[in-house]
Amino acid sequence: MSSRCVPGCITSIRTAVIVALVAALVGGCTVYQTAPGVYAPAPANTFDRAWDAARGAAYDEGFTVTAEDRAQGLIFGRRGPFDLTVSVMTQADGNVRVSFKSRGPEAQDPTLNQRLAAAYNRRMGQ
Numbered sequence: 001m002s003s004r005c006v007p008g009c010i011t012s013i014r015t016a017v018i019v020a021l022v023a024a025l026v027g028g029c030t031v032y033q034t035a036p037g038v039y040a041p042a043p044a045n046t047f048d049r050a051w052d053a054a055r056g057a058a059y060d061e062g063f064t065v066t067a068e069d070r071a072q073g074l075i076f077g078r079r080g081p082f083d084l085t086v087s088v089m090t091q092a093d094g095n096v097r098v099s100f101k102s103r104g105p106e107a108q109d110p111t112l113n114q115r116l117a118a119a120y121n122r123r124m125g126q
Contacts, residue, residue, distance in 0.1 A: 050096040057119035
Protein backbone atom coordinates (compact mmCIF):
# COMPACT_ATOMS: atom_id res chain seq x y z
CA MET A 1 0.00 0.00 0.00
CA SER A 2 1.28 3.38 -0.88
CA SER A 3 0.99 6.50 1.30
CA ARG A 4 0.47 8.69 -1.63
CA CYS A 5 -2.15 11.49 -1.33
CA VAL A 6 -4.46 12.26 -4.16
CA PRO A 7 -4.91 15.91 -5.21
CA GLY A 8 -8.18 16.35 -3.24
CA CYS A 9 -6.50 15.02 -0.11
CA ILE A 10 -4.16 18.04 0.20
CA THR A 11 -7.11 20.42 0.11
CA SER A 12 -8.87 18.40 2.80
CA ILE A 13 -5.76 18.44 5.02
CA ARG A 14 -5.36 22.22 4.60
CA THR A 15 -9.03 22.76 5.41
CA ALA A 16 -8.78 20.56 8.49
CA VAL A 17 -5.67 22.44 9.72
CA ILE A 18 -7.34 25.84 9.18
CA VAL A 19 -10.51 24.71 10.98
CA ALA A 20 -8.42 23.40 13.90
CA LEU A 21 -6.46 26.69 14.15
CA VAL A 22 -9.63 28.81 14.05
CA ALA A 23 -11.26 26.61 16.70
CA ALA A 24 -8.19 26.94 18.93
CA LEU A 25 -8.12 30.72 18.55
CA VAL A 26 -11.85 31.17 19.16
CA GLY A 27 -11.80 28.75 22.08
CA GLY A 28 -9.21 30.92 23.83
CA CYS A 29 -11.33 34.08 23.59
CA THR A 30 -13.36 35.24 26.55
CA VAL A 31 -16.44 37.33 26.01
CA TYR A 32 -17.73 39.48 28.85
CA GLN A 33 -21.31 40.57 28.49
CA THR A 34 -22.62 43.65 30.25
CA ALA A 35 -24.98 42.78 33.05
CA PRO A 36 -28.58 43.76 32.38
CA GLY A 37 -29.87 46.87 34.12
CA VAL A 38 -30.14 50.60 33.84
CA TYR A 39 -26.90 52.48 33.48
CA ALA A 40 -26.57 56.17 34.18
CA PRO A 41 -23.58 58.45 34.20
CA ALA A 42 -21.79 58.76 37.51
CA PRO A 43 -23.48 61.36 39.68
CA ALA A 44 -21.83 64.70 40.16
CA ASN A 45 -19.86 64.89 43.34
CA THR A 46 -21.90 65.55 46.45
CA PHE A 47 -20.78 69.17 46.93
CA ASP A 48 -21.64 70.08 43.32
CA ARG A 49 -25.09 68.49 43.58
CA ALA A 50 -25.78 70.22 46.90
CA TRP A 51 -24.52 73.57 45.57
CA ASP A 52 -26.73 73.38 42.47
CA ALA A 53 -29.75 72.28 44.52
CA ALA A 54 -29.25 75.10 47.05
CA ARG A 55 -28.96 77.72 44.28
CA GLY A 56 -32.04 76.27 42.59
CA ALA A 57 -34.01 76.32 45.84
CA ALA A 58 -33.26 80.03 46.22
CA TYR A 59 -34.50 80.65 42.67
CA ASP A 60 -37.58 78.49 43.32
CA GLU A 61 -38.53 80.79 46.20
CA GLY A 62 -38.04 83.92 44.09
CA PHE A 63 -34.63 85.01 45.33
CA THR A 64 -32.13 86.69 43.04
CA VAL A 65 -28.62 85.44 43.70
CA THR A 66 -26.55 88.56 44.31
CA ALA A 67 -23.18 86.94 45.07
CA GLU A 68 -21.55 83.52 45.26
CA ASP A 69 -18.35 82.42 46.92
CA ARG A 70 -17.98 78.77 46.00
CA ALA A 71 -14.62 78.42 47.76
CA GLN A 72 -16.22 79.54 51.03
CA GLY A 73 -19.47 77.69 50.25
CA LEU A 74 -21.67 80.78 50.44
CA ILE A 75 -24.55 81.97 48.28
CA PHE A 76 -26.19 85.36 48.92
CA GLY A 77 -29.59 86.38 47.63
CA ARG A 78 -32.30 89.00 47.91
CA ARG A 79 -36.08 89.04 47.49
CA GLY A 80 -37.94 92.18 48.49
CA PRO A 81 -37.20 92.90 52.16
CA PHE A 82 -35.50 89.51 52.65
CA ASP A 83 -31.78 88.74 52.52
CA LEU A 84 -30.70 85.14 52.18
CA THR A 85 -27.44 83.43 53.05
CA VAL A 86 -26.99 79.80 52.02
CA SER A 87 -24.09 77.84 53.42
CA VAL A 88 -22.87 74.68 51.66
CA MET A 89 -20.07 72.97 53.61
CA THR A 90 -18.37 69.59 53.25
CA GLN A 91 -17.94 68.00 56.67
CA ALA A 92 -15.03 65.84 57.85
CA ASP A 93 -17.00 62.62 57.20
CA GLY A 94 -17.60 63.63 53.54
CA ASN A 95 -21.26 64.58 54.00
CA VAL A 96 -22.40 67.99 52.85
CA ARG A 97 -24.30 70.30 55.18
CA VAL A 98 -26.59 72.97 53.74
CA SER A 99 -28.21 75.71 55.77
CA PHE A 100 -30.52 78.57 54.82
CA LYS A 101 -30.61 81.79 56.85
CA SER A 102 -33.04 84.50 55.89
CA ARG A 103 -33.24 87.95 57.39
CA GLY A 104 -36.28 90.15 57.07
CA PRO A 105 -39.72 90.72 58.54
CA GLU A 106 -40.63 87.17 59.58
CA ALA A 107 -44.28 88.12 59.98
CA GLN A 108 -44.46 88.67 56.20
CA ASP A 109 -43.26 85.13 55.41
CA PRO A 110 -43.08 82.87 58.48
CA THR A 111 -42.58 79.62 56.50
CA LEU A 112 -39.80 80.84 54.20
CA ASN A 113 -37.01 78.71 55.66
CA GLN A 114 -39.19 75.57 55.59
CA ARG A 115 -40.07 76.18 51.93
CA LEU A 116 -36.41 76.74 51.07
CA ALA A 117 -35.51 73.44 52.74
CA ALA A 118 -38.38 71.67 50.95
CA ALA A 119 -37.28 73.10 47.57
CA TYR A 120 -33.72 71.94 48.28
CA ASN A 121 -34.90 68.44 49.21
CA ARG A 122 -37.02 68.23 46.02
CA ARG A 123 -34.03 69.16 43.90
CA MET A 124 -31.91 66.55 45.69
CA GLY A 125 -34.58 63.93 44.99
CA GLN A 126 -35.58 63.51 48.62
